[in-house]
Amino acid sequence: MSMIAAFYGGKSILITGATGFLGKVLMEKLFRTSPDLKVIYILVRPKAGQTLQQRVFQILNSKLFEKVKEVCPNVHEKIRAIYADLSQNDFAISKEDMQELLSCTNVIFHCAATVRFDDTLRHAVQLNVTATRQLLLMASQMPKLEAFIHISTAYSNCNLKHIDEVIYPCPVEPKKIIDSLEWLDDAIIEEIAPKLIRDWPNIYTYTKALGEMVVQQESRNLNIAIIRPSIVGATWQEPFPGWVDNVNGPNGLIIAAGKGFLRALKATPKAVADLIPVDTVVNLMLAVGWYTAVHRPKSTLVYHSTSGNLNPCNWHKMGVQVLATFEKIPFERAFRRPYANFTSNNFTSQYWNAVSHRAPAIIYDCYLRLTGRKPRMTKLMNQILRTVSMLEYFINRSWEWSTYNTEMLMSELSPEDQRVFNFDVRQLNWLEYIENYVLGVKKYLLKEDMAGIPEAKQHLKRLRNIHYLFNTALFLIVWRLLIARSQMARNVWFFIVSFCYKFLSYFRASSTLKV
Ligand SMILES: CCCCCCCCCCCCCCCCCCCCCC(=O)SCCNC(=O)CCNC(=O)[C@H](O)C(C)(C)COP(=O)(O)OP(=O)(O)OC[C@H]1O[C@@H](n2cnc3c(N)ncnc32)[C@H](O)[C@@H]1OP(=O)(O)O
Ligand SMILES: NC(=O)C1=CN([C@@H]2O[C@H](COP(=O)(O)OP(=O)(O)OC[C@H]3O[C@@H](n4cnc5c(N)ncnc54)[C@H](OP(=O)(O)O)[C@@H]3O)[C@@H](O)[C@H]2O)C=CC1
Incomplete structure (x- = not known):
């Protein structure tokens, strides 16, 4: 008793x-x-x-x-x-x-x-x-x-x-x-x-x-x-197990990370x-x-x-496990693929905020505007970053x-x-x-249904392809601009192309000899 x-x-x-x-x-x-x-x-x-x-x-x-x-x-x-x-x-x-x-x-x-x-x-x-x-x-x-x-x-x-x-x-x-x-x-x-x-x-x-x-x-x-x-x-x-009912503390961050809004955090990985x-x-x-x-x-x-x-348990271990769970049980309709980058450095954190948080939000809002819809991502991102900044004190100390x-x-x-x-x-x-x-x-x-997991996984695959496509396009545009404006870039480009050409010629010649 x-x-x-x-x-x-x-x-x-x-x-x-x-x-x-x-x-x-x-x-x-x-x-x-x-x-x-x-x-x-x-x-x-x-x-x-x-x-x-x-x-x-x-x-x-x-x-x-x-x-x-x-x-x-x-x-x-x-x-x-x-x-x-x-x-x-x-x-x-x-x-x-x-x-x-x-x-x-x-x-x-x-x-x-x-x-x-x-x-x-x-x-x-x-x-x-x-x-x-x-x-x-x-x-x-x-x-x-x-x-x-x-x-x-x-x-x-x-x-x-x-x-x-x-x-x-x-x-x-x-x-x-x-x-x-x-x-x-x-x-x-x-x-x-x-x-x-x-x-x-x-x-x-x-x-x-x-x-x-x-x-x-x-x-x-x-x-x-x-x-x-x-x-x-x-x-x-x-x-x-697992019952929660508000977005305070870690809960809001888990949502923001799982939906792909938050991909970097100013946190000390070894802090408890x-x-x-x-x-x-x-x-x-x-x-x-x-x-x-x-x-x-x-x-x-x-x-x-x-x-x-x-x-x-430290923040690194927690972040890794949270990400591993997103792989198995992804959230629906993610904005980007979940990713966790912990940095305790101020400069790096500012960089990630600009590149990983604000820029995608601005780009998405432009897309919404162009398609006649009301932009909302920048506002949401600002709200998330404000919340994160309030919690930072607690994730950078033990x-x-x-x-x-x-x-x-x-x-x-x-x-x-x-x-x-x-x-x-x-x-x-x-x-x-x-x-x-x-x-x-x-x-x-x-309030997401477990039956939606296969579709959520498909959605993440599509996001990964968009990500690769976007990066390739960005790389090509930057490279084209560089070639147009810089002699050094043109020389590098010439070197790479001639190197590839020589390599291919050698490969073709050696395979002909074998026959
Ligand atoms: C890199 C990726 C990482 C991935 C891996 C991730 C791994 C896991 C990492 C875990 C790290 C954990 C760190 C925890 C540290 C906690 C330390 C606590 C220590 C003390 C503990 C205590 O002793 S004690 C309790 C703590 N006390 C709070 O924890 C309240 C804080 N908080 C506020 O002080 C206000 O929140 C504050 C912020 C002013 C904003 O204030 P604000 O006015 O800008 O915004 P609001 O909060 O009012 O939210 C406005 C509306 O947004 C809705 N919303 C908000 N977030 C949303 C969301 N994520 N998703 C959907 N909806 C969301 C909300 O539901 C409202 O919706 P509605 O208006 O419809 O009700
Ligand atoms: N959650 C956490 O991470 C931690 C919480 N704590 C402490 O635990 C306690 C509970 O926290 P938690 O449950 O998370 O907080 P919640 O915000 O979930 O709950 C706060 C409670 O206080 C009530 N309340 C607030 N203002 C009033 C008011 N004017 N009149 C009547 N009731 C009011 C709320 O009522 P209503 O529903 O009407 O708003 C709600 O029931 C707090 O003392 C907190 O400091 C300590 C450490 C960590």
Whole structure:
């Protein structure tokens, strides 16, 4: 019997960010392993014209939840969506809902955040710092609360090289920042933002670091733990391999590479690619929830959910495997044949951007214009290159994250829990994982049918022929121009032609002698 699964039985669990990538996998696992849990409260806002109920319905009817419905047929009754906007005061939760949350919640998983690297400082602080403080205040009024699990990121201290499982202080107190944002106007805030974030690469990682400080300062006598995942990737095993549902992080790049838009990347091939499967993170979250509630550690423990120090993979190995998978399982209607050129050199990277990215986009847009269609490739390419530039910081460096607490927790689990809530990344086979990942991107993100693979392969063959034809034509044009304008080129041309002629004559003569 799993102790962790039993712990969540009969519990009321509050999840923020349940409609996000991590949140959905967390809910799925909870329902599947503890179908006797009492209720999961999720704080949701209406979005993209959908009401809360429609959003919940869509999630529960997705492929991700197929297994849950077998184990927990009344899952619809066990999920209670509460209207909330985390960027508002008191989260805009109604009095009745707030009362229910305060009196019933046993465990909180705080996943909600803005993960955009380019968000405004005001919005990122509201979501990643102020909302965390507000939730902690709520938690302090919950008599039945047993554990508060805060999800941060392994990159919250990416201005350091070696990162321990401790909370590091930020140069400016979060409270001072929250207070000043109340009276400063947006223009001034954006002006001071670069000075505040100092050596953090973006507002996201900086505000996540502030969020951790808030957790430390406002923890009161709550049982709190912080989990820091690195780059969260598709599912490894559960509920099935390769599940993904957004274009963040590696996913967007895999699409761009598979469709042949992105063929070169400014990345350090030997830098560690610290990906962690989302189900591994979720298993750790559930184990930490149990451990924090049952063992009540004296201080706030931080757990790293990273792969680099236990089972490292580098960007080169990852790129090679991604490309190998594209060979077997190509994406449909590719723009060019997939190719991966990793370079850490600035000049080479600029060169590849011009030759491999911008030039083909411009040429294709000219073709669209000439055929009376609206040009779109340059815009798309600019968008991809902008995204790549935002991710570059993370693919050109390696970090060392210590994992003492995570390993300690692993050793505390029973063999059954180690199996059901496996977060031992040492067992991960990267090649298999990456293949399933690419397949998952094709199936669940691009919604491409496997039956289209032969046609996709044919399309790639056509692209290869066009590529050869284009290169040959280009070579001939350049050569013709050179011959017309340069004596040296004419001499070289004369030399080659006479050499070929002599060679052919010799060949013909020797074959005549043999006869
Ligand atoms: C050479 C070839 C190589 C081949 C081999 C490849 C091997 C594999 C290599 C793997 C390398 C991995 C490196 C990962 C490093 C991650 C580090 C993370 C570290 C921290 C982790 C964390 O702790 S935490 C989560 C991370 N947090 C994000 O990762 C958000 C980032 N991101 C944004 O901060 C915004 O994204 C940003 C960028 C501002 C743009 O912002 P933006 O406004 O310009 O664009 P948007 O994102 O809004 O997208 C506008 C619309 O384009 C749609 N779209 C976007 N990309 C699309 C696409 N590729 N295909 C189709 N559609 C796409 C999208 O769906 C929207 O569509 P719609 O408007 O309809 O919704
Ligand atoms: N994905 C990754 O690579 C990593 C993620 N993390 C952390 O994990 C956590 C979850 O990330 P992930 O699932 O990937 O992110 P997503 O962007 O997929 O999900 C974010 C969630 O936060 C919710 N949210 C955002 N703003 C509000 C708001 N104003 N009111 C209510 N809810 C809001 C979103 O709701 P809605 O659907 O309405 O937008 C969504 O459910 C975050 O804390 C992130 O920092 C850490 C390391 C890596």
